[in-house]
Amino acid sequence: MAEISLKSLGKTYEEATIQTWFIEEGDSVEAGDDLVELLTEDGVVTIPSPATGVLAEVYYDEGEIVSKDELLCVIDEEDA
Amino acid sequence: MTTAIRPRLPGWLRRTLPQPTTEETHEILGRYGLNTVCESALCPNRSECYSRSTATFMILGNTCTRRCGFCAIETGKAETVMTDEPERVAMAAQELGLRYIVVTSVARDDLEDEGAGHFAATIRALRQAIPEGQIEVLTPDFHARVECLQIVTDAKPEVFNHNVETIRRLQRLVRPQADYHRSLRVLAAVKALDASITTKSGIMLGLGENEEEVLQTAADLRAVGCDILTLGQYLSPSKEHLPVVAFKSPAEFEALAGKIRPMGFRHVFAGPYVRSSYHAGEIFHHAHTSES
Numbered sequence: 001m002a003e004i005s006l007k008s009l010g011k012t013y014e015e016a017t018i019q020t021w022f023i024e025e026g027d028s029v030e031a032g033d034d035l036v037e038l039l040t041e042d043g044v045v046t047i048p049s050p051a052t053g054v055l056a057e058v059y060y061d062e063g064e065i066v067s068k069d070e071l072l073c074v075i076d077e078e079d080a
Numbered sequence: 081m082t083t084a085i086r087p088r089l090p091g092w093l094r095r096t097l098p099q100p101t102t103e104e105t106h107e108i109l110g111r112y113g114l115n116t117v118c119e120s121a122l123c124p125n126r127s128e129c130y131s132r133s134t135a136t137f138m139i140l141g142n143t144c145t146r147r148c149g150f151c152a153i154e155t156g157k158a159e160t161v162m163t164d165e166p167e168r169v170a171m172a173a174q175e176l177g178l179r180y181i182v183v184t185s186v187a188r189d190d191l192e193d194e195g196a197g198h199f200a201a202t203i204r205a206l207r208q209a210i211p212e213g214q215i216e217v218l219t220p221d222f223h224a225r226v227e228c229l230q231i232v233t234d235a236k237p238e239v240f241n242h243n244v245e246t247i248r249r250l251q252r253l254v255r256p257q258a259d260y261h262r263s264l265r266v267l268a269a270v271k272a273l274d275a276s277i278t279t280k281s282g283i284m285l286g287l288g289e290n291e292e293e294v295l296q297t298a299a300d301l302r303a304v305g306c307d308i309l310t311l312g313q314y315l316s317p318s319k320e321h322l323p324v325v326a327f328k329s330p331a332e333f334e335a336l337a338g339k340i341r342p343m344g345f346r347h348v349f350a351g352p353y354v355r356s357s358y359h360a361g362e363i364f365h366h367a368h369t370s371e372s
Contacts, residue, residue, distance in 0.1 A: 037094070040127075041102075044124070061319070064319060065318050
């Protein structure tokens with residue numbers, strides 16, 4: 001399983017507001033596809049999917065503030 | 081590949097992942113136990129500003145006695161006023177190497193002077209620590225009480241900023257405990273108390289206003305002698321806050337600014353990520369060294 005959090009952005013953000021989810025739970029996703037855009041201390045940034053598979057679970061909705069230690073979602077990765 | 085199920089935010093709001101470091105500014109602010117509106121209000125520019133060793137200090141605690149629909153600052157019971165805060169702000173500003181310092185606060189309707197004395201003490205502490213510095217205050221409305229405003233103006237900040245935030249029609253929705261005409265009276269009163277102080281105000285776009293209403297607000301601000309105007313895009317801090325009604329493009333911001341500039345402001349600063357304290361020092365110097 002690939003876990004996605006604010007750490008996926010490659011910089012330590014204490015928190016961010018989820019603006020837009022681009023896919024829903026159960027959707028297929030390829031590595032590099034945009035998953036979610038967030039409003040951060042750097043403005044609007046996007047997290048791309050690190051893996052190919054299925055978006056298994058989304059933990060926070062649009063408009064919710066997430067902190068650096070919280071998971072945004074998990075991706076059930078396809079077998080190589 | 082799946083397609084997006086909801087529209088993206090406009091492309092002009094997207095930023096590439098940043099590189100500059102902000103740890104030093106964070107460390108200094110933390111060491112002096114200071115709040116910033118940058119962090120408390122979730123400003124999308126804070127990384128850029130922190131990386132340039134600048135921040136807008138927020139005094140009088142981290143809890144506001146009002147509840148505005150656009151603002152991410154915590155609301156509720158006010159905190160104890162820390163009498164050493166002015167000195168800590170001054171020391172932090174000195175260590176950050178600031179020469180243009182912006183100080184704002186939460187609303188303190190619980191205090192007899194609504195925090196005016198604390199603003200003045202902070203200005204004086206900054207003057208002592210950084211004699212060559214220039215100071216901008218971004219204040220609540222003090223209920224337009226002249227006795228409170230005079231406490232601040234007597235400390236002679238270079239800039240007195242008070243935001244109307246939105247057009248008259250949306251005031252009750254956006255800032256239910258404030259008042260459009262009261263805010264205009266604040267700016268008028270500051271000019272009457274000390275005409276040498278530059279006054280400044282800001283409007284957020286994207287809450288449902290139309291162009292005519294924005295132009296009227298600018299005209300109303302100019303009528304009370306407002307010198308500098310900022311216009312920025314409202315971005316909703318969370319689903320608990322007012323939603324964004326519209327996104328204005330950089331071209332729309334610039335077109336609007338073009339219609340406002342002939343009104344006679346010293347400077348109009350407009351753009352999606354513009355905020356009332358963003359690049360405040362540069363704006364002040366531009367306003368006083370060239371035509372806007």
